[in-house]
Amino acid sequence: xxxxxxxxxxxxxxxxxxxxxxxxxxxxxxxxxxxxxxxxxxxxxxxxxxxxxxxxxxxxxxxxxxxxxxxxxxxxxxxxxxxxxxxxxxxxxxxxxxxxxxxxxxxxxxxxxxxxxxxxxxxxxxxxxxxxxxxxxx
Numbered sequence: 769x770x771x772x773x774x775x776x777x778x779x780x781x782x783x784x785x786x787x788x789x790x791x792x793x794x795x796x797x798x799x800x801x802x803x804x805x806x807x808x809x810x811x812x813x814x815x816x817x818x819x820x821x822x823x824x825x826x827x828x829x830x831x832x833x834x835x836x837x838x839x840x841x842x843x844x845x846x847x848x849x850x851x852x853x854x855x856x857x858x859x860x861x862x863x864x865x866x867x868x869x870x871x872x873x874x875x876x877x878x879x880x881x882x883x884x885x886x887x888x889x890x891x892x893x894x895x896x897x898x899x900x901x902x903x904x905x906x
Contacts, residue, residue, distance in 0.1 A: 783843055788833050791850040795829040796822065798854055802861065805879050817878045817886030824890030828857055828897025835901035853900055860896040864889070 799822060800807045810818040832853035833846075840846035865874050877885040 780843075784837055784846065787843060787847055788837060788850070791833060791847065791854070792826065792830060795854040795857070796826050798858060799825045799861075802858055803875050803879075805875075810879065815879070815881050817881050817883045820883070820886035820890040821878050821893075824893035825857055825861070827890075828893040828895075828900075829853055831894070831897035832857075832901045832904065835904050839905055849904060853897075853904075856900050857893065857896055861889075861893070864892055 805818075807818050807822045811822070833850050836846050836849040836853065840849060872885075874885055874889065878889065
């Protein structure tokens with residue numbers, strides 16, 4: 769007789785889901801700390817550019833976590849690679865902000881509500897997430 773749902777399997781599911789959500793929350797908080805303004809407050813005020821920038825990073829990180837969970841050796845391994853994914857996205861944003869666009873203050877433009885910049889950063893964050901995720905399929 770096959771068993772489809774075991775207590776051990778369910779505990780593993782809860783462990784990975786909880787850790788993944790914790791890493792996603794941690795990543796979003798770290799992303800917020802990299803700006804000089806309150807992302808949440810500007811989103812409450814209706815700043816679409818900030819929402820796009822922040823949740824593009826969140827989606828990019830979720831893509832990384834999805835890949836990490838599928839290829840990790842253990843929950844600890846998944847956690848470590850998830851943290852590496854967060855750091856990689858933060859560093860990638862800094863590269864985009866300071867190296868690729870040195871004459872444009874992207875954070876200021878997003879704070880001002882420049883939706884074109886917000887969409888660009890949204891797309892860049894997802895692209896970085898896909899590249900990092902692809903790099904984690906060892």
